Amino acid sequence: MINVTLRQLRYFEALARLGHFGRAADSCAISQPALSMQIKEMEEELGGALLERGARQVVLTGLGTELATRARAILCAVDELGDVARVSRDRLAGALRIGMIPTVAPYLLPAIIHSLSTAHPELDIRVREALTSTLLQELGDGRLDTAIVALPLSERTLTEVSLFKENFLFVRPSADADQPVPDPDRLRQMRLLLLEEGHCFRDQALAFCHMHNPRADALDASSLSTLVQMVGAGIGVTLIPEMALAVESRAAPVAVARFPNPQPCRTIGMVWRKTTPLAAQLLQVAATVRQAATRASSNSKAPVGKSTAAGHGRTARKPRKASEK
Numbered sequence: 001m002i003n004v005t006l007r008q009l010r011y012f013e014a015l016a017r018l019g020h021f022g023r024a025a026d027s028c029a030i031s032q033p034a035l036s037m038q039i040k041e042m043e044e045e046l047g048g049a050l051l052e053r054g055a056r057q058v059v060l061t062g063l064g065t066e067l068a069t070r071a072r073a074i075l076c077a078v079d080e081l082g083d084v085a086r087v088s089r090d091r092l093a094g095a096l097r098i099g100m101i102p103t104v105a106p107y108l109l110p111a112i113i114h115s116l117s118t119a120h121p122e123l124d125i126r127v128r129e130a131l132t133s134t135l136l137q138e139l140g141d142g143r144l145d146t147a148i149v150a151l152p153l154s155e156r157t158l159t160e161v162s163l164f165k166e167n168f169l170f171v172r173p174s175a176d177a178d179q180p181v182p183d184p185d186r187l188r189q190m191r192l193l194l195l196e197e198g199h200c201f202r203d204q205a206l207a208f209c210h211m212h213n214p215r216a217d218a219l220d221a222s223s224l225s226t227l228v229q230m231v232g233a234g235i236g237v238t239l240i241p242e243m244a245l246a247v248e249s250r251a252a253p254v255a256v257a258r259f260p261n262p263q264p265c266r267t268i269g270m271v272w273r274k275t276t277p278l279a280a281q282l283l284q285v286a287a288t289v290r291q292a293a294t295r296a297s298s299n300s301k302a303p304v305g306k307s308t309a310a311g312h313g314r315t316a317r318k319p320r321k322a323s324e325k
Contacts (some may be wrong), residue, residue: 004045006078009071011038012050016068017141019058076142083145083277092281093122099135099147100127103201103224104268107243108148108293115292116285131198139273146282148289150200151269158271159279163290166297168208168264169245170257171228172237177255184209191236193227196220201266205239208264228252241266243297268293 015024015035025032043050050064060068096116100109109127116125128135128144135147136155151160170181182190187209195202197220206212219235221227225248227238232252240248240256249256270286272279 002045004042006075008038008042009075011035012042013068013071013075013141015039015051015058016060016064016071021058072141076140079142080275080277092120092284095124095126096285097126097128097143097145099138099144099149100129101132101135101147101149101200102129103150103195103199103241103244104148105129106224107241107247108296111292111296112289115288115295119288120285132200133198136271139271142273145276145278146270146272146285148268148270150204151267151271153271155271157274159274160269160271161283161286162267162269163286164293164297165265165267166242167258168205168239168266169242170237170259171231171240171249171254172257173231173234174253174255175234177257181257181259183260187237193230193236193238194220195224195227196222201241204264204266208239224248228254239264243293 011024011028011030014027015021018024018027021032021035025035028035039050046063046067048063049061050067051061052059105127113125113127116123128138130138132147132149132153135144135149136153136158138144139147140157148163151162153160172179188211192205192209192211194205201224202220219230221230224240224244228240228248229252230236231238232254245256270282270289272282276282
């Protein structure tokens with residue numbers, strides 16, 4: 001009988017996922033020699049090499065690739081045993097691992113954490129901010145319990161629950177505040193600043209403009225904050241989700257306007273594995289998050305349609321005429 005331990009499987013899964021002995025050892029809180037020894041013992045037990053020795057980074061063999069897939073499934077099933085025990089309780093308690101995309105986390109995280117901690121004080125909330133592709137990978141591997149992302153995903157292994165919809169806003173330099181809001185055709189001719197590839201908000205902005213590829217001279221950014229600062233510097237124009245307005249428009253001389261109806265928008269929701277025993281509890285979490293997002297949205301509404309003064313959340317006033325002084 002093969003005698004491979006769960007600890008060894010966790011070590012090997014970390015090594016296969018991270019592709020580096022040092023990083024895998026750090027993630028498992030053991031020394032690199034100890035990790036290497038455990039992998040060697042696994043190979044001896046299984047009777048075959050799991051990775052190529054001598055490679056500058058970890059390269060899995062055929063056996064190693066097959067084992068990595070099975071190890072993730074085994075470890076996910078083992079982790080869900082703890083969830084089965086939590087389901088028997090009459091309250092939400094213990095660790096809750098939530099993933100959030102970068103265009104949501106900075107704006108809703110404080111409200112969400114406050115609401116969840118108030119409604120469920122025994123929860124140990126652990127947040128992971130990452131791109132959608134990373135969150136889905138970690139959700140599938142059992143390293144996250146749920147994730148807050150843009151919908152739809154259409155992943156057959158996941159349950160999707162809609163939380164709220166929000167509109168996109170048009171951001172341009174304050175000097176252009178009196179110009180008409182461009183339609184998608186006109187927007188395609190402008191220098192549209194976007195988030196870098198991998199962000200779902202980038203894809204949504206391109207879809208609104210009916211653009212398959214951005215202009216060759218377009219500049220990408222890693223955050224909405226950088227995009228707004230670039231607009232304030234006169235480099236181009238951009239789109240932001242409405243939840244980001246109150247935060248991002250305070251520190252740059254930009255004008256913010258709504259598009260005419262039908263306005264571009266996105267749906268934000270929660271997803272989790274269909275197999276998780278925590279499904280009923282996660283529905284409770286989703287209800288709390290939805291209420292928190294609604295309150296945060298109503299409390300942080302900022303004026304739209306006029307340029308905002310740099311460093312302030314107020315609308316810029318037009319100079320008074322001499323006769324008005």
